[in-house]
Amino acid sequence: MLRKMAGGQPVEVEKVATLRSLALMAAVAEQFGYAYTDTRQRHRNGPQLFFVPDPRPQARERAERNRVRYPDASTGGALPPVPADVLDLFKARISYDLEGWNDDKQRTWLLYVVLTVLCAILGVRLGLGGTSPTAAAAVAAVAWAALMSVTLFLVSIRRRRRAKFAAILEAAGFTQTTEQSGRERYLPLTYQ
Template structure:
């Protein structure tokens, strides 16, 4: 990541087998070297796409110069700046909200219903014998999984509320991007990147 950041261009990392905490730590380290978190999206096959952009603010520039001097071998696997748990928690909250709002509730519901229907019918055809048996198995699978999905939706809403409260308490400001998606910007209202990346 630090080697990619060396040319001062926006960076997109496609990562698999990682945790939200790990992603937040990456974004925090990027901040220590003049970049800032822009967005996190879920790609196909469990890939998380983390977007980082240069931070043009004078404080970010000064911090980056200081850390490049103090940690000259960071990009080669050398020592890194110490982690700040509170800052990482805020980054994690922003990332979770961005992931959960990547799609609208309606779009997510439509995708889940379609996936459940196909998966349930596939199981019914695999284990059932005759149309009635196939439909019975498929129906039981669909209803059982739909109940689990409903619980997951409730947990997701609670997670959104918790993350929103954490960010508001830290002085983050709610904005709406050009896709109509709610986002949060750091105290002071500064948006990530050069200018307003949420402009149409």
């Protein structure tokens, strides 16, 4: 990543496994004059981070200072230390960006429809397989109710997590913005 950043162009990083490693990459990029701009989930390839050069003078100075202090950073050498609060803030930003709310609503409704159809198919197959229609309908209804309960529980957990990340970002001075696509994000006041 740091080798790519030496060219001064926007950088994309793919195939990072954990949220902690994503946040660590964003924090290190910031130490070398880049600003985190977004994270998108690529279906099977995992998340993809996007960085752009930070044009602010203090970012340029910090990058020069760290290039002198950590000359081997781009070849796997020592990296600047990352404070825990900075790491937590990047975790919140990346998590919020990954859990796009509009996508979540669409996925949840699609899941409801798919589970309803599957339970209906279960009821029909049981009814055709020799089970009484009443028993088949009861089994399908119980399965549907159980699956809907689990789905609602998972959605509520996701909403609570999203609210927690939003609170962390608001406390840190980030402002909520809505992109043209309708996706909500939290951006720092210095975002350009």
